[in-house]
Amino acid sequence: MITLVGRRAELLVKDCTPHTHGMLAVKGGAEAIRDVLGSKMTEIACINGPEETVLCGSGEVVGAANETLTARGFKATKLNVPFAFHSAQVDPILESFKKVASSVTFNKPAVPVLSPLSGDVIREAGVIGPDYLARHARETVNFWTALTTGQKEKIFDEKTAWLEVGAHPVCSGMVKASVGATVTAPSLRRNEDPWKTIATSVCALFNAGVQINFDEYHREFNAAQELLPLPTYSFDNKKYWLDYHNNWTLTKGEAPREVQKTIEAAPQAAPAVEKPAKRLSTSCQxxxxxxxxxxxxxxxxxxxxxxxxxxxxxxxxxxxxxxxxxxxxxxxxxxxxxxxxxxxxxxxxxxxxxxxxxxxxxxxxxxxxxxxxxxxxxxxxxxxxxxxxxxxxxxxxxxxxxxxxxxxxxxxxxxxxINSWNEDWERINFMVKSQVDVLKAKTKTQEAHVMQRGMAYKLFKCFVNYNEKYRGMEEVIVNSQTTEATASIKFQNGPNDGDWYQAPYQIDSMCHISGFIVNATDLIDSDNNVCISHGWGSMRIA
Structure with missing residues (x-):
């Protein structure tokens, strides 16, 4: 396989001129694209999904197709590749490539092969050979039909884990788009340490229920292996074993995953319809x-x-x-x-x-x-x-x-x-509460001052003008000399003011006390100085 891929690349560089042809990825079905382009229709390189099509042809033809499709509302992207695979540009290498492939022995597949060329499932010897590989380099690759056939013949289902072998995950996204919720893992990833990629993929496959031969995985590094010392069960009451639920070998305690999409047949031709954008909240529309x-x-x-x-x-x-x-x-x-x-x-x-x-x-x-x-x-x-x-x-x-x-x-x-946050707070909250009690006691000796909401935000108005929904400090107790303050917060926004994860009115109200202590007291010369926050180190809302 590596020989064939490498020699094909050499032939492309030797016999084809780079950048004379191009490839165009289009968000749309093949029939819808063909209806729009009409007589300007060029070759189809790949059908990666029901709404994922890649066109190919000369640079001029691809450029014209891009302009026409974009003007009609299609999302189209020119691929940054030197050669247009599956187009007429590769014709000069086909005979040479057949000769290279003739030196390779093709055995019966050990596992079923989904053919994106024919759309069939290949199980027997004699199908894949020099002629097949030459056609595969030149003709349309129909990834979508191959997946449809595979699912019809129950070659895979929603629990199947997919391992993509290559320099960077390309097909994994197509599988997810076509099949739905499934586990995919790459062998390599561009601009990432290969060890990190492999380790992450092994973890993903293991969590999906794939049996990993860890002895083989660690075989080259036996000297570096280390057993982790875990507490012995008889001397420690804490339970360390995993409770397995649902399917013992696959899900390991997680709720069974639902199939999000089932492929039954190739979609009928239909005009391209723009899918409504997903809305998350008022701030993330x-x-x-x-x-x-x-x-x-x-x-x-x-x-x-x-x-x-x-x-x-x-x-x-x-x-x-x-x-x-x-x-x-x-x-x-x-x-x-x-x-x-x-x-x-x-x-x-x-x-x-x-x-x-x-x-x-x-x-x-x-x-x-x-x-x-x-x-x-x-x-x-x-x-x-x-x-x-x-x-x-x-x-x-x-x-x-x-x-x-x-x-x-x-x-x-x-x-x-989030539980560790609460544990951290439990260790220090008595100190915070006791200091607040001390500050409240100082109001009786005039060492600290009490301000209600109206006065507090009136002082604030010299620097920042908040509308009513932001004015959450109901009461403020402040000691300017020791730069201490506490505030009672009552949120002023309601359900009709937007749907938020944590309303900015509330977050701001919880943070106002820090700005108040430096700007609205006699701590600094407010005529000549003002303190503005440009961010923070950490914010946790439990």
Whole structure:
């Protein structure tokens, strides 16, 4: 196999001119594309799914097809490849490739082969040979039909785990798009340490119920193996064994996965219909891209600030009569997207704690008080890696079609055990409560002062003007000399003010006490100085 792949690549470089032809990935069915292009229809290189088609041809023809399809609302992307596989460009190598393949011995398949060339299941010897491989290099590869046939003949089902052998996972996404919820694992991944990729894939396959020969896996490194010392059962009352439920060998305690999509037959020709974007919340209005693998995922969302409830959340936070997007809104967006990411990757897992860390806002987003017709758009990109237990997030303003205008903020979200948070709090809460009691006692000796909500936010107004929904500090007790303060919080927003994971009105209200102690007391010279928060180190809401 490696010989055939390598020699085919050599022949392409030797006998074909790079970049004279191209490939175009189109979000749409083959028949719908053919109806739009008509006489301009070019060759089809691949049919990867019911709505995933790749065209090929000369650079001029592919460029014209791209313009026509884009104008008709299709999403099309030119592939960055030097040669147009499965097109007329590869004709010069076919005879030479047959000769190379003639030197290879082709045996009867040890496992059934799903043929994307014929759409059949190959079980016998004599089908795959030099002629077959030459046709495979030149003709359309119908991945979708091969999968349909395989599922009809029960070659695989929703519990089947797929291992993709190659330089980077390409087919795994097609399998997930066509079959639905299933486990896929790559052998290699571009720009990633091969050991990390292999270890992650072995874990994913093991968790899916695949029997792994770990003796063989560790065979080359026997000297490096180490047995972990676990407490002996007879001297420790804590139970360390796993309780297996459901299917003993496959699911290992997890709830059985439901099949999200069953393939019965190739879809009938139908006009392309744009699928409505997925909405998560008021702050995360539209999922514009999502991609999931075994233990990682990427989600990009885009929201229009002009949406009435989101607009009120932004303009309710004004500095010098300018509506600055509050960091609390970024926090809600981060929690919303990371909750969605985690549930997609671990649908049956218990609730996880999300620690919003290292929030930095180097360039605040400023909302226009009179929104333009197209609105203002905030985009959030989140990349989660559950092996590392962290997600990286970036916030930016974009045009309605997603083109970058300005980067505004970035942060991390760490996935943590929420029970450990409560345990940490139990160890220190008595000290915090006792200090609050001391501060309250000082109000009787005039060492500390009590302010109600109206007065507290009136002092705040010199620096930041909050609307009513942000004014959550019901009562404030402050000692300016020792820079101590405590506040009673009563959230002012209601169900009609938007659907949020954690409303920015509430997050901001919980954080106001820190800004109040430095800006609204005699701690600093407020005539010449003001303290502005550009982020935080860690925020946990249990």
């Amino acid at each position: 539209k999922v514009v891209h999502e991609e999931f693998e075994a233990n990682s995922g990427t989600v990009v969302i885009q929201s229009n600030v002009a949406e009435p409830k989101l607009f009120q959340a932004v303009i309710g936070h004004q500095v010098n009569d300018t509506a600055l997007c509050p960091s609390s809104l970024y926090a809600d967006m981060a929690l919303t997207v990371c909750d969605y990411l985690y549930k997609q990757l671990r649908p049956s897992a218990p609730k996880i704690g999300m620690n919003v860390c290292e929030m930095e806002v180097p360039k605040p987003f400023i909302a226009k008080m009179e929104q333009p017709a197209e609105g203002q758009h905030i985009q959030l990109e989140a990349k989660a890696d559950l092996d590392e237990g962290v997600a990286h997030l970036k916030f930016r303003s974009v045009t309605p079609d997603g083109k970058l205008i300005q980067d505004h903020a970035h942060c991390l979200v760490k996935f943590e055990d």
